[in-house]
Amino acid sequence: MSIESREASKSSPDEDAAHLASLGYKYETQFKREMTFWGNVSLGFTYLSPVVGIYSLFAIALGTAGPPMFWSLVIVGVGQLLVAMIFGEIVSNYPVAGGVYPWSRRLWGRKWGWMNGWVYLAALLTTIASVAYGAGPYLASFLGLESTVDATILAALAIIAIATCLNLLGTGVLNKVAMIGLIAELGGAVVVGLWLIIGHRQHDLSVLFNTFGAGEGSDYFVAFAAAGLIGIFQYYGFEACGDVAEEVPNPGRTIPKAMRMTIYIGGAAAMFVCLSLILAVPDFGAVISGADADPLGGVLLAAFGPVGYRVVLGVVLISFVSCVLSLQAAASRLTYSMARDGILPASGLLSRFSERRHVPPYALLVAGIFPALVVIGSKISEDALVAIISFAAMGMYMGFQMVILAALRARLKGWKPAGKFQLGGWGIPVNVLALFWGILGMLNMVWPRTPEAGWFANYIVLISSLVVLAVGGLYLAIRKPHLLGDAPAADAIKTQNFANKS
Template sequence: MTDPAKPAELGDGEHLQVLGYEDSFHRSMSLWANFALGFTYLSPLVGVYSLFALALTVGGPPSIWWIVIVGAGQLLVSLVFGEVVSQYPIHGGIYPWARRLWGKRYAWMAAWVYIWAMIVTITAVSEYGSGFAASLFGIPADATTGLLLTLGLLVIALAINFSGTKWLARVARIGLAAELIGVIGLGLYLLIFQRKQEFSIFFDTMGVEGDGSYLTAFMGAALAGLFLFYGFEACGDVAEEVENPARRIPKAMMLTILVGGVSALFSFGGYVLAAPDLQAIVAGEDADPIPAILESTLGPVGAKLFLIVAVTAFLSCVLSLQAAASRLLYSFARDGMIPGSRWLSKVSAAKVPVNALIVACTIPAIIAVLVWINAGLLVPVTAFAVLGIYVAFQMVVLASLRQRLRGWKPAGPFTLGRWGLVINIVALAYGVFAMVLLAMPGASGDPLTDWVVLIGLAVVLGTGLLYLLIARPDRKSTAPEGDAVAVADEIRVRTGAVRAVQAPRT
């Protein structure tokens, strides 16, 4: 019997019709599979391993607190995203959200930045994963081997993505298990059985500040958290392949942040407490300390098992990144907003955007070849990725705040109610703070090195703006834009009509 006091919800197909689209995908992804996709994209194992030595060298053991600070800030961003995706559960994430909250040209710039940030991230994760694969198979990690293993990870992920959403979900769940074993399981083992430091070490700067202020050193270590906490938005990129996405995706995004944060804390903390020579790591004498920590605590066999877990996690991360990037490209193409729109918007018999997936594999492969030619390119091409992600995020947060001030009351089943405006403002303030930290120039004395993050972002923004002004893709698209208030009103009308019909049956 229906409760007339409980708000009715639109069916998935009806909700899409309100937004101007028809169902084109299999809705075979559950809440846990959607969470697994976001979690393996966020990948605390990848983030912690990549930045552990840098964080300790710059900020010492207290740099672990950036995981808490950034996790809290990104949780606020995920709450804002949750309200948006609950009203707009459509493929593409950042692009359709920015379009429906603001407009076509604004969405073009947000998506352009986000696409390139994701593509570069796919390359970077594949490159870092190739090092683990080389260690696992006992292969010398030279440039050519690294290229072949990087391309191998990209192609294997592409093949799995081609097979359909069910296989994507299965491998994402395997990756989730690998991540949890590799970060929480190993972290707990190190904390309980291999601890060589006291817990008070997380409040000991170990002299990293030198003669200056520790605040400067601590702020310099912010990347330890900022690099880690994105990927949760991928849960929304595949919205049309999720059952009841308006309710499940917000939960999946918040779970990704919470579980990812706890996992990262266990992992980072475990490595610090188990380090046999922590002072050498902080002093910068050991640039890659985790293998030595694993060898000393797990032994050769245990270290080899961890490598299997790590390679699985890296592969799953590449898989999730490709899936998210392809859905964004598909969404962009479906609205006629990108060159080759008809080709990119093609969906295969397995109900996946096959051509968009090819692009999400091919361009990272081309960048990998360029890195093989000049290894020094890896850092410059990836340096802007984190800032690009945060810029795209905050464009959605800003657009959401603008609509609230114009009277928008989110109409999806997930809402923040009266707290929405406050959370939106604080999330935007956090995002601006994070972008300032990411954009701060270095102090090496080499202008190219010190300003590479802003240079990379300027190149991407400049090329996107030029294409927008010259090709005017916004004029070629008739898809809806800036309709947050109107769509919310229509959803309320439709759910109200449903309640009116159901009420006499109670």
């Protein structure tokens, strides 16, 4: 399989600008290609954020399926790597800011591109709110405060404000802060993991194959699938590497490699952190029965003491801030990309650029204000917050699979990727497997698991997803935003067919 193009030369700024112009966009003086390869990896890594993912869902996953829940990280990692391989081919062809929106627009058409952009933007904005809100209890513990609803809201708003200010300073600052976040998070994960394994390990690796009674009374596969949501929540973020394609030198070669590296490093860090925590939990039975509702906090406090525990919390908070920072960067570039094509309300405002900072400030403000409003809304109705953020992970997978389906359709109609990263003859098999994997992941997210909780609680992810699709579809039918602007669309197949005829 030819994964990389054999072309060895690196592109120059003029070549990058020429490629962008050939895709219908003028580079001019807007984005600056200041993001290095490792900065691009850091952006994807901090968005994926193994610490945020594991620390947020560890207790739930362990209590649901016991220690074998660890293997879901391996399974989901392989599935998402298939998706990243397809994304790598696409971004190599279309290294345009905004990621999934321009990709699906070029591969399928205007309507598909608009709906994909709408779904993915809604998912990004709600994910920012959910990550910031999830940081509240950790900030309260760090400051020694009681974790109340008000404290959580204030903490979330502070994190959103900090991330927004940093993003407004430009790509260079984003590159540096993302790398600091990667170093802090990866370093913290390694130090915490080693400390737990060397000095506070309670079990050997055999526990990874022992359920300790989890899932009793039902098929264990059902419990394992439910716990597998920790992996599903964990492995997205690599696509953010492509959202900033106009800010990376030689994007056709750099970004596909950065996407894969994000999964390799992020997945390894997540599995290492999860493994070290599992082996340090003293009583799995207490966690599974619900007697120990916070095994993570208990393990860390016992291992590091009050002072060390606060240091660990500091690293965790850095992870949350850098995660929100990366999510905002992705959301703002998507907003800008759609506004640049003239298909969003207030496109003229949202497509404006700061000539000094080389970022779209109003698009960034959307990525700060909307999540902040969602967080504030939790004061009025926590149920509303749950309904909104329950769409976050599902929306990500929907956005991914709309691209994967568009790519498969285009391949079957004759499209052959011609970028610097190619899968060659493996393209269609990998594309089919990536689509199959994504559908399985979405089914797992919408599957009802708690019949005693009522129909709404069981189908909240499905309901929120249908609402987002219905609102987007209604707006599409009434306002017809896809007809606005003259950006290229559905040209992947046309270009390929023209080349074949020539």
